[in-house]
Amino acid sequence: MEFDKSKSAGYLTNHLARLFASELQNAIRHLGIAPAQFMTMLELWREDGQTQKTLVQKLHVEQATMANTLTRMERDGLIRRKPNPADARSQQIWLTQKAKKLEGPATDAAGSINDIALADLSETEKAQFLDLMGRVIATLQPETGNA
Incomplete structure (x- = not known):
């Protein structure tokens, strides 16, 4: 039996994610940031001063x-x-003014x-699509209950 990738949620999701990542990279390259930096900045724009451990948990990396990623961001002045x-064993991650100005x-x-x-x-359809994606993500991440 031949694998039908057009009916595979995993294949289609992976393909969609790669397309989004490529387009995002092209769209933010001129700002001097990469997609991994952007997703980290999204979390820090929401709540600055998080620890590396917290960012790992929230971003599922x-x-x-x-x-x-943080080493590159520090090198780039972000x-x-x-x-x-x-907790003296950990450090908090804070955005620089340069990074704060990039949010918009x-x-x-x-x-x-x-x-x-x-x-x-x-x-x-947009609302349904986003709702369904969120539900699938929540199913695959039962420990957090959300994306």
Whole structure:
């Protein structure tokens, strides 16, 4: 029996994610940030001063991946690390002014990619699509109950 990738949620989701990542990379490249940095910044724009461990948990990435991303972000002047007053063994990650100024342009660029990608869907279909994706993600991440 031949595998029908057009009926595989996993294949289609992976393909969609790669397309989004490529388009996002193209849209934010001129800002000097990469998609992994952008998703980290999204969390820090929402709540600055998180620990690396918290970012790993929220973004569902490997510790080593996050460490590399944060090292690049620090090198690029996007974050600074400060000792965590609640736990001397960890550091808090803080956005620099440079990174804070990128929030509008970066989120606008990401929003435009979403608009382009979903342009063929009605408002009802967009809402259904996002709801269904969220439910599937929640099913695959039962420990957190959300994306």
